[in-house]
Amino acid sequence: MEQQHTQDISYLNRVLQFYPFDILDIHLIESRSGRTTWEVKTNEGEKILKQAQMKPRRMLFIAGAHDHLYKNGLAITPIHKTSSGAICLGAKDFSYVLYDKVAGNEMIYYNKDQMKKIFAFAAQFHISSKGYVPASESKKRSRLDKWHKLYRWKLQELAGNKQLAQSYPEDEFSKLFLMYADKMLERGQNALRALDNGQYEQWTKNSIEERSYCQQDFTLARFTEIDGNPFMRELHSITYDLPSRDLRILLNKLMKKLSVWDTDLAVELLSSYEAVNPLTPDQYKVLWADLEFPYLFCSIIHKYYLSQKRSWGNEKYIWALQNIIAVEDSKEQFLHQYREIVSSIKEGKGGE
Structure with a gap:
C-alpha cells in the first residue's frame, strides 16, 4: 500500500510540474465515478487537482x-493554466484540471432562501x-434540436418496461408501476406534441446563434455559500442546450426531495x-413541456x-416509486395553471 501511495504521488508530481507553482503537499480528497480529486498545497495557496476519466478533447x-x-x-x-498556457492536461x-480551493457554508435544498439564490445564480450562469x-x-456536446428523439426513446423504453412488468404479475413494484404506466405514457x-408548436424550434435557433450552454447536471454539490451568496466550486460538465433544461432538473430534484x-x-x-x-x-411553454415529461x-x-441500484431491496425501490408518483400527481395542478403562473412570474408576484 505504501509503495502504491509513493507511485501515486510521483505520478501526480509529474502532472503538477506543468503548473507554475511550488508543490508543498498533496492530499487525496475523493475518488469515485471515474473522478478523483486531490487537495494540493502550493506556494500560492491551496488548489484542487481533478482527474476525470474522459478524453482530453472533452475536458x-x-x-x-x-x-x-x-x-x-x-x-x-479561477481555473489555472499550465506554464505553457494550456487550460487542462490529458493523456x-x-x-486533469487545476483550480483554486474555496471554502464556505453548505447550501441545502430545504433552505428556501438559498434555493432562490441558486435560481438567480442559474440565470446569471446562462447569461x-x-x-x-x-x-x-x-470535443463538443449538444442536445439542441434532439429533444424529440430523446422523448421518443424514453417513451419506447417505458412502453417496453410496461410489457416486461406484465410478465411479473406477483411483483409488487411491477403492479404499482402498471397502475400509472398509461398515465405517464x-x-x-x-409533452412530445407540445414541442411541435414552434416555440422549441425558435428557442433552439436563438441558443445556437447565442452560443450559450447549460450545466446539464445542476446540483448543490458543486456550490458553497460565501458572504451569503452562491459560489460555484467547479464546473462538472456542460452541453449546448436550452436553459430550461437546468431549470427542469433543479425543480424536479428539489420536489423529489420534498416528496x-x-x-x-x-x-x-x-x-x-x-x-x-x-x-x-x-x-416558458417549452419549460412546461419538459416538466410535463415524466x-x-x-x-x-x-x-x-436494469437492477442499477444493487444495494437497494424491493422496499426501497417501491418507496422511491411511491415518492415519485406523489410528486408527479401533485405536479399536475401546476402544469394546468400555465397562464396564471407565468403571468404571476412576469409580474414579479412570486412569493407574495
Whole structure:
C-alpha cells in the first residue's frame, strides 16, 4: 500500500510540474465515478487537482467553458493554466484540471432562501455562458434540436418496461408501476406534441446563434455559500442546450426531495430566475413541456428493471416509486395553471 501511495504521488508530481507553482503537499480528497480529486498545497495557496476519466478533447470543452464563465464575471473559482498556457492536461482516457480551493457554508435544498439564490445564480450562469467559442480541438456536446428523439426513446423504453412488468404479475413494484404506466405514457406523448408548436424550434435557433450552454447536471454539490451568496466550486460538465433544461432538473430534484410538488415554491424560484434572466411566454411553454415529461418516473423504472441500484431491496425501490408518483400527481395542478403562473412570474408576484 505504501509503495502504491509513493507511485501515486510521483505520478501526480509529474502532472503538477506543468503548473507554475511550488508543490508543498498533496492530499487525496475523493475518488469515485471515474473522478478523483486531490487537495494540493502550493506556494500560492491551496488548489484542487481533478482527474476525470474522459478524453482530453472533452475536458478541453468543459475547461474552456469554465474559464469563459469566470472571465464573464460569474462567481466561480479561477481555473489555472499550465506554464505553457494550456487550460487542462490529458493523456489517453484521463484529463486533469487545476483550480483554486474555496471554502464556505453548505447550501441545502430545504433552505428556501438559498434555493432562490441558486435560481438567480442559474440565470446569471446562462447569461454568462453566451458567446462561448471553444477551442477548435474541443470535443463538443449538444442536445439542441434532439429533444424529440430523446422523448421518443424514453417513451419506447417505458412502453417496453410496461410489457416486461406484465410478465411479473406477483411483483409488487411491477403492479404499482402498471397502475400509472398509461398515465405517464400519455403525459410523455403530450409533452412530445407540445414541442411541435414552434416555440422549441425558435428557442433552439436563438441558443445556437447565442452560443450559450447549460450545466446539464445542476446540483448543490458543486456550490458553497460565501458572504451569503452562491459560489460555484467547479464546473462538472456542460452541453449546448436550452436553459430550461437546468431549470427542469433543479425543480424536479428539489420536489423529489420534498416528496410533493410545491407550486407556490416553484413560482418563487422561477421568479428569482426571471428577475435576472427573463424568459418569454413561449420559452416558458417549452419549460412546461419538459416538466410535463415524466423524467423521474422513467428514471426509477429504468433503474429497477436494469437492477442499477444493487444495494437497494424491493422496499426501497417501491418507496422511491411511491415518492415519485406523489410528486408527479401533485405536479399536475401546476402544469394546468400555465397562464396564471407565468403571468404571476412576469409580474414579479412570486412569493407574495
